[in-house]
Amino acid sequence: MITSTTITPAVRPLVEASGIAKRYGPTVALRDGRLTVLPGESHALVGRNGAGKSTLVTVLTGLQAPDAGTVLFDGEPAPPLGDRDAWRAKVACVYQKPTVVPELTVAENLFINRQPGSRRGFFSWRTLRDEATRVLDTWDIHVDPDARTADLKVEDRQMVEIARALSGGARFIVLDEPTAQLDNREIERLFTRMRALQESGVTFLFISHHLQEVYEVCQTVTVLRDARWITTAPVAELPRAALVEAMAGEVIAEERAxxxxxxxxxxxxxxxxxxxxxxxxxxxxxxxxxxxxxxxxxxxxxxxxxxxxxxxxxxxxxxxxxxxxxxxxxxxxxxxxxxxxxxxxxxxxxxxxxxxVPGMTIGDNATMSVLGRLGRHGFVATDRKRRFAAELIERLDIHAEGPEQPVSDLSGGNAQKVVMARALAxxxxxxxxxxxxxxxxxxxxxxxxxxxxxxxxxxxxxxxxxxxxxxxxxxxxxxxxxxxxxxxxxxxxxxxxxxxxxxxxxxxx
Structure with missing residues (x-):
């Protein structure tokens, strides 16, 4: 088993979280979250679904206050939770699911709700475009400011979100599964852009389930497991088998699959x-x-x-x-x-x-392709559907409270198992x-x-x-x-x- 050790930084951390705890009713989402990110690095945050990564990110981005623990930015305490402008100047998160408004242009998305030069409810479109061009040129992001965001490739939409964060003053960017919808060439282009931004003083927290990407683009990795910090180590000094072991809590042969x-x-x-x-x-x-x-x-x-x-x-x-x-x-x-x-x-x-369908239960999602088997003339026997769904949950090893639980409550891995369950039903x-x-x-x-x-x-x-x-x-x-x-x-x-x-x-x- 890997020994949990931390790194003693030679420079002051850009971001430092320690002793972070968060509960939702009886559920412990995080009991000992720790993270130390140095300026200008790409720092990987890894762990199985349910390890506490998302909870730690919500704390680091000011979306929720921890029940215990502290967050420091450049040695200073994090802003008050309600001061959104101060948080935006510190940190931004680019999520797996885009948060840009697809029908707006790139320029409009860059300055949404904070249009430059606006007075008494009016603003200059020319100023907006000029400022957008300046931001994109500053960070060497090659996207047309007049392009409709919906027409962009996924990788370019991600760069627009990064540019939006940088334009607000943030130099710490959280990338949440940024490669999930990219092919190999697009991933390599994203990594090239990340490296260039690092050289310009941008720091990344990189969240990914693809461990080969961690070794390709990150300098340091932090592992969470069972809602607690396990280890932080230089990527170059941590063999892949040891990283998998730290994530899983057991020895898993790296070459098994x-x-x-x-x-x-x-x-x-x-x-x-x-x-x-x-x-x-x-x-x-x-x-x-x-x-x-x-x-x-x-x-x-x-x-x-x-x-x-x-x-x-x-x-x-x-x-x-x-x-x-x-x-x-x-x-x-x-x-x-x-x-x-x-x-x-x-x-x-x-x-x-x-x-x-996020508004429906696990059982409804898993059985919607076989409703004809579960009833007649458009009427579905509730008990029969519940039993059938329960069998699918057991068969796919879906970690859930039962068929009536909303599918939106599930982690990514368990949600994907529901999709697989419906395909096999x-x-x-x-x-x-x-x-x-x-x-x-x-x-x-x-x-x-x-x-x-x-x-x-x-x-x-x-x-x-x-x-x-x-x-x-x-x-x-x-x-x-x-x-x-x-x-x-x-x-x-x-x-x-x-x-x-x-x-x-x-x-x-």
């Missing part, structure tokens, strides 16, 4: 999904088969067409050409209900916008998984991937789209799309550099 051999599927197994000549604006002339008990991965950059292809099988899009059959019957395109009735279960790419012939482990912790990732293995063992055909190499390692084979075309196929046992070369277009014209 990587070394896990794909289950041998019968080469003569029945072809369940058979697609021919699928074409759309995003992909071109794709042939694809998935057999019973086979897991096929789709890899590629964000512009490869892999997500649009997978979504077509789930009824979300209609190809302009081509056909697909599932279990020998035509698969309806552009018809989500029809795809579900044909035997397709789907975990969509974004659980927030596509996967969950219909006993699908084809299971389509799109970024199934995005934004979840180490243990939840393993639990979700084990459900994929169980589906394989049950004879389901599984199609996995992911930017995570660990997800793709569980596949029997991986197809790589490049600019909409299948350019490579890798059997189980591929090496990282081989797959990445195909994704990046290195080994083909």
């Amino acid at each position: 990587a070394a896990r051999a794909a289950v041998e599927h019968e080469p003569d197994a029945t072809v369940l999904l058979d697609a021919r000549g699928l074409t759309s604006e995003a992909y071109d002339d794709v042939d694809l088969t998935v057999r019973s008990g086979e897991v096929v991965g789709l890899a590629g950059s964000s512009g490869s067409g892999k997500i649009q292809l997978a979504e077509a099988f789930a009824g979300l899009h209609t190809p302009t050409a081509g056909t697909a059959q599932l279990a020998g019957k035509p698969l309806p395109f552009g018809d989500v209900s029809g795809a579900l009735a044909a035997g397709v279960g789907c975990v969509p790419r974004d659980r927030h916008d596509q996967g969950l 219909s006993d699908p012939r084809l299971l389509v998984l799109i970024n199934p482990t995005a934004g979840v912790d180490v243990k939840s990732k393993e639990s979700l991937l084990s459900r994929m293995d169980s589906a394989r063992e049950d004879g389901t055909a599984v199609l996995v789209v992911s930017d995570e190499l660990d997800d793709l390692r569980r596949c029997d084979r991986v197809l790589v799309l490049f600019h909409g075309k299948v350019v490579a196929e890798h059997a189980a046992g591929w090496h990282d550099h081989e797959l990445i070369a195909s994704i990046e277009g290195v080994d083909h014209g």
Whole structure:
């Protein structure tokens, strides 16, 4: 077990939190939160869902007062909770879910509610644009101030949020799962921008479940577990296996998922999904088969067409050409209900916008795809639905009070398990998984991937789209799309550099 040690800084910390405690009724969200961030560094905050990361961030950003403990900025006590301007001058958080207003321009978002040069309710649009241009140029952020924010790429929207924070005077930026919706190239561009901003005096707190990113972009890491501080250490001095051990509280073989051999599927197994000549604006002339008990991965950059292809099988899009059959019957395109009735279960790419109805309970979310089984003529037996939902909660190991708990109360990992539960509830012939482990912790990732293995063992055909190499390692084979075309196929046992070369277009014209 790793020894919990702290770092003695040679310079005064920019941010220092100690002894932070926070309770919500009987629930202890944080009992001993500690964090020491030095000026100009990227400091990782990691831990499984429920470890206390989000609670610590709400305290560090002045959204909530701790029940105990202190927060210092540059050696001075944190501002009073009600002084929002003072907090904005100290710290800002860029969340996984964008907080920009999509219909406003970049300039309007940069200065929302604080328009420069405003007098008696009036302000100058020219001044607004000039000030926005100045802020973007100062921080070398290449975004058109007149662009509608909804039209920007995810990475550019994130940079707008960072610029907004910097324009308010903050030099400490919290990045909460900033890479969850980015592909490999976009992630590298984000990291390049982070490094440039660090050189300009910006300090980052980087929250991520992807440990390889911690080693790539951060200098120091702090681990929380079970609502308390475990360790703080220089990233370069902490082996990955030790970091995972600190997060999990037990020894987890780092290579367990990587070394896990794909289950041998019968080469003569029945072809369940058979697609021919699928074409759309995003992909071109794709042939694809998935057999019973086979897991096929789709890899590629964000512009490869892999997500649009997978979504077509789930009824979300209609190809302009081509056909697909599932279990020998035509698969309806552009018809989500029809795809579900044909035997397709789907975990969509974004659980927030596509996967969950936040105002509903866990039970309602998990069973909405099978209500026809639970009643007749539009009437659903409440007790039957509750029992069915309880079985799904147990099957997916969802940590919750029960089916009646609001799904909005769940951590990211447990919320994603609810989405997986709904996909599996219909006993699908084809299971389509799109970024199934995005934004979840180490243990939840393993639990979700084990459900994929169980589906394989049950004879389901599984199609996995992911930017995570660990997800793709569980596949029997991986197809790589490049600019909409299948350019490579890798059997189980591929090496990282081989797959990445195909994704990046290195080994083909």
